[in-house]
Amino acid sequence: xxxxxxxxxxxxxxxxxxxxxxxxxxxxxxxxxxxxxxxxxxxxxxxxxxxxxxxxxxxxxxxxxxxxxxxxxxxxxxxxxxxxxxxxxxxxxxxxxxxxxxxxxxxxxxxxxxxxxxxxxxxxxxxxxxx
Amino acid sequence: xxxxxxxxxxxxxxxxxxxxxxxxxxxxxxxxxxxxxxxxxxxxxxxxxxxxxxxxxxxxxxxxxxxxxxxxxxxxxxxxxxxxxxxxxxxxxxxxxxxxxxxxxxxxxxxxxxxxxxxxxxxxxxxxxxxxxxxxxxx
Numbered sequence: 516x517x518x519x520x521x522x523x524x525x526x527x528x529x530x531x532x533x534x535x536x537x538x539x540x541x542x543x544x545x546x547x548x549x550x551x552x553x554x555x556x557x558x559x560x561x562x563x564x565x566x567x568x569x570x571x572x573x574x575x576x577x578x579x580x581x582x583x584x585x586x587x588x589x590x591x592x593x594x595x596x597x598x599x600x601x602x603x604x605x606x607x608x609x610x611x612x613x614x615x616x617x618x619x620x621x622x623x624x625x626x627x628x629x630x631x632x633x634x635x636x637x638x639x640x641x642x643x644x645x646x
Numbered sequence: 647x648x649x650x651x652x653x654x655x656x657x658x659x660x661x662x663x664x665x666x667x668x669x670x671x672x673x674x675x676x677x678x679x680x681x682x683x684x685x686x687x688x689x690x691x692x693x694x695x696x697x698x699x700x701x702x703x704x705x706x707x708x709x710x711x712x713x714x715x716x717x718x719x720x721x722x723x724x725x726x727x728x729x730x731x732x733x734x735x736x737x738x739x740x741x742x743x744x745x746x747x748x749x750x751x752x753x754x755x756x757x758x759x760x761x762x763x764x765x766x767x768x769x770x771x772x773x774x775x776x777x778x779x780x781x782x783x784x785x
Binding site for chain 1: 667668670671673674677694695696699738742743745746749774777
């Protein structure tokens with residue numbers, strides 16, 4: 516029997532899935548964001564090269580700003596590390612239990628925070644030096 | 647622990663489930679190869695995030711030439727990096743569009759939108775692959 520999909524938005528918010536659910540949601544949101552980001556980037560590059568369109572210049576200005584790059588760095592690094600966690604846990608099904616799931620999530624953030632902090636540090640110092 | 651005695655059904659969804667994991671791990675490795683290649687070619691001090699991402703996700707001469715590093719585009723016009731670009735493009739577009747399909751179909755019930763959106767995503771996937779192959783091979 517298929518699970519019911521007729522769940523309201525606020526009902527869904529009340530579901531206490533904790534860490535794994537939040538990471539599942541963030542993985543989807545960041546995944547769709549990456550598809551959008553890359554698609555827009557390809558489109559704008561094409562129009563920049565072919566027509567020099569105003570829209571393409573605007574997109575590139577946004578993409579090159581440090582505020583946007585901080586966001587993109589979070590999205591890409593999170594999606595990569597979360598995907599790596601999912602793939603590795605799927606390769607070893609013995610680790611698919613409550614304890615190891617939460618351990619893996621903590622380990623993921625222990626890897627994520629130094630990498631992302633370094634990225635943000637260089638973005639901020641670079642933008643401060645340029646201004 | 648009880649052993650599973652029924653082999654999993656080989657369906658499209660099952661194949662894509664495995665493909666998503668495999669291509670995800672492969673893409674991380676390919677990104678690291680691209681960044682390592684940039685380091686080996688002497689780009690160390692002039693890197694910003696956009697430049698790193700250009701190398702990590704599409705090491706193409708026309709792509710990395712937009713960064714501030716002079717004369718680095720020549721080193722990328724080899725068969726090795728063309729194969730790397732092909733691998734990244736095939737894995738990344740398939741991974742991305744399949745993920746989009748999964749998300750969309752999770753929110754759709756059994757309606758006539760499902761085959762239509764599937765077809766649309768398939769066409770987008772094919773179009774992206776053709777454009778990328780053109781950029782890699784002929785431009």
